[in-house]
Amino acid sequence: MRLLTVLLTFLFIACGTSKDGDFTMFSVEEDLALGQELAQSISSDPANYPLLDRAESPSSYALLDRILKHILSSKNILHRDEMAWELHIIDNDSIQNAFCTPGGFIYVYTGLMKFVESEDELAGIIAHEVAHGDLRHSTDQLTKQYGIQVLIALLTDSDTRLLADIGASLVQLTYSRSDESEADRYAVRYLKDTPYNPTAFADFFQRMQEKDGDLGMFQFLSTHPDPGNRVEKIKEEVLAN
Numbered sequence: 001m002r003l004l005t006v007l008l009t010f011l012f013i014a015c016g017t018s019k020d021g022d023f024t025m026f027s028v029e030e031d032l033a034l035g036q037e038l039a040q041s042i043s044s045d046p047a048n049y050p051l052l053d054r055a056e057s058p059s060s061y062a063l064l065d066r067i068l069k070h071i072l073s074s075k076n077i078l079h080r081d082e083m084a085w086e087l088h089i090i091d092n093d094s095i096q097n098a099f100c101t102p103g104g105f106i107y108v109y110t111g112l113m114k115f116v117e118s119e120d121e122l123a124g125i126i127a128h129e130v131a132h133g134d135l136r137h138s139t140d141q142l143t144k145q146y147g148i149q150v151l152i153a154l155l156t157d158s159d160t161r162l163l164a165d166i167g168a169s170l171v172q173l174t175y176s177r178s179d180e181s182e183a184d185r186y187a188v189r190y191l192k193d194t195p196y197n198p199t200a201f202a203d204f205f206q207r208m209q210e211k212d213g214d215l216g217m218f219q220f221l222s223t224h225p226d227p228g229n230r231v232e233k234i235k236e237e238v239l240a241n
């Protein structure tokens with residue numbers, strides 16, 4: 001009976017198509033439910049994810065909240081009211097990375113916040129992470145990695161051990177190059193609707209790529225791989241209508 005329920009659920013949700021036209025296995029509500037479970041698992045794993053407390057770091061959170069508010073005001077956001085859009089800072093200066101769970105829970109490492117040279121650059125990164133959540137890339141990657149049945153089972157019958165494993169691996173979740181291209185493109189579209197300079201997003205990648213060199217020291221570039229001519233393509237999108 002349980003198997004039948006899972007199969008019927010699978011058939012039902014497999015017919016869904018997201019607003020951006022992508023074929024998708026999950027509904028947006030399920031994205032949010034999965035994101036909430038993962039956010040809970042992250043907040044109970046301080047060894048992997050030492051979260052900065054909002055009350056103790058008000059200025060850092062105020063900066064990120066301001067940026068996120070501007071980005072979410074963009075006309076290009078598809079799921080403004082259906083996702084959580086919650087920001088968290090992870091206190092680890094040695095990691096220059098950021099990630100977004102399904103359902104819009106965004107995590108930014110202090111190492112990345114210290115690497116950026118302006119609020120405009122930080123806005124570029126937040127916009128890119130919002131794109132991964134809003135375009136539901138995070139769900140696609142988790143589905144590829146763990147299988148749809150496993151994720152559905154998590155929603156119906158929470159397995160805390162598996163949730164903890166998936167939560168711990170989120171920082172290493174690597175997007176496809178086509179998802180990266182799309183996230184870069186949408187990030188620029190959002191930024192154009194804000195007071196931020198979208199060219200700073202290209203500057204950020206240029207500087208990170210130059211400093212990364214052969215050492216591959218920046219985790220952001222390994223989980224958000226260059227889809228090819230990244231800096232040029234971002235600049236072209238800035239100039240596009």
Ligand SMILES: [Zn+2]
Nearest residue numbers: 175180183224
């Ligand atoms: Zn990315």
